[in-house]
Amino acid sequence: MRSLSQARIATFALLGVTVVWGSTFILIKDSITRQPAADFLATRFTFAALLLILVRPKALKSISKQTLVRGSLLGIALGGGYLAQTFGLRTASAAVSGFITGLFVVFTPIIGGWILRRPVGRWPWVAALFATFGLALLSLKGWSMGGGEGLTVLCAVGFALHIVGLGEWSQHENAYSFAIVQLSIVALICWVAALTNGYQAPPDRGVWGALLFIAVAGTAIAFVIQTWAQALVAPTRAAVIMTMEPVFSGIFAVYVGNEHMTLKMLAGGALVLLAMYLVELGPKKAWQDVTRANH
Numbered sequence: 001m002r003s004l005s006q007a008r009i010a011t012f013a014l015l016g017v018t019v020v021w022g023s024t025f026i027l028i029k030d031s032i033t034r035q036p037a038a039d040f041l042a043t044r045f046t047f048a049a050l051l052l053i054l055v056r057p058k059a060l061k062s063i064s065k066q067t068l069v070r071g072s073l074l075g076i077a078l079g080g081g082y083l084a085q086t087f088g089l090r091t092a093s094a095a096v097s098g099f100i101t102g103l104f105v106v107f108t109p110i111i112g113g114w115i116l117r118r119p120v121g122r123w124p125w126v127a128a129l130f131a132t133f134g135l136a137l138l139s140l141k142g143w144s145m146g147g148g149e150g151l152t153v154l155c156a157v158g159f160a161l162h163i164v165g166l167g168e169w170s171q172h173e174n175a176y177s178f179a180i181v182q183l184s185i186v187a188l189i190c191w192v193a194a195l196t197n198g199y200q201a202p203p204d205r206g207v208w209g210a211l212l213f214i215a216v217a218g219t220a221i222a223f224v225i226q227t228w229a230q231a232l233v234a235p236t237r238a239a240v241i242m243t244m245e246p247v248f249s250g251i252f253a254v255y256v257g258n259e260h261m262t263l264k265m266l267a268g269g270a271l272v273l274l275a276m277y278l279v280e281l282g283p284k285k286a287w288q289d290v291t292r293a294n295h
Contacts, residue, residue, distance in 0.1 A: 007232045018241065025252065027214060031202075038190055040202075041194075042191045043202065044219055070165070071181025077161040078162045080154070085155035104239055105128050109124050124237065127275040130274050131243040163235050163239050163242075175224060244273075
């Protein structure tokens with residue numbers, strides 16, 4: 001029962017992370033119109049990694065060779081995903097980019113089953129299907145396939161690899177140091193991309209304020225929580241939970257960005273919520289089946 005309650009806490013923790021990520025969308029969208037996206041990402045992840053080190057400098061001593069190697073691999077997948085998404089947005093629309101990025105919910109069980117050679121149950125697939133339809137309703141206002149969309153597919157694959165890797169390698173004991181390694185590698189990758197055209201610092205207080213909030217709440221704290229939570233939540237389940245990000249992004253866009261709520265948005269959000277319910281129902285049903293078998 002204790003492990004079940006911990007898993008439930010981890011689920012709500014991941015859900016909380018998606019709330020924060022959803023709230024940052026408006027800030028990021030505004031900031032990258034005034035600072036190059038790669039430069040923004042480099043600053044964001046550098047601040048986040050430095051913050052974690054400053055809060056717990058002793059965590060550096062607990063970084064084992066295994067943590068360094070695995071964290072670096074996950075950092076490469078995550079950093080590659082962010083950069084692919086950023087460069088893809090040069091030609092892909094934000095709506096199509098948001099939908100394709102959300103396809104990590106489909107790629108996660110495929111990659112997990114292929115790499116880890118573990119069968120994926122029925123419920124995760126059903127939930128992934130509903131989440132995909134929900135994302136389409138939330139995001140798509142038309143469709144075209146080009147180089148930008150192709151790069152964004154690579155972004156979704158990178159995010160899926162990151163989710164699968166976290167689910168396999170994350171442990172309670174190394175969550176903090178694991179997060180430091182991942183964010184540091186992402187920062188390094190983003191700096192390489194930023195310096196190719198010369199780094200541009202945040203131009204005004206508005207961008208600096210957005211960066212600080214996103215670096216602290218949406219990056220440092222969020223990725224420590226995700227790393228910890230995925231030690232308890234299966235990768236496919238985590239992926240479905242994280243598709244709530246565009247739902248919360250839409251809510252903030254309506255109530256903060258003064259956008260209009262549409263029936264299509266409501267239907268898309270409802271489908272993602274249904275997917276969330278299914279990933280909760282699936283484990284419960286399996287538990288009930290085991291209980292009946294024991295009796």
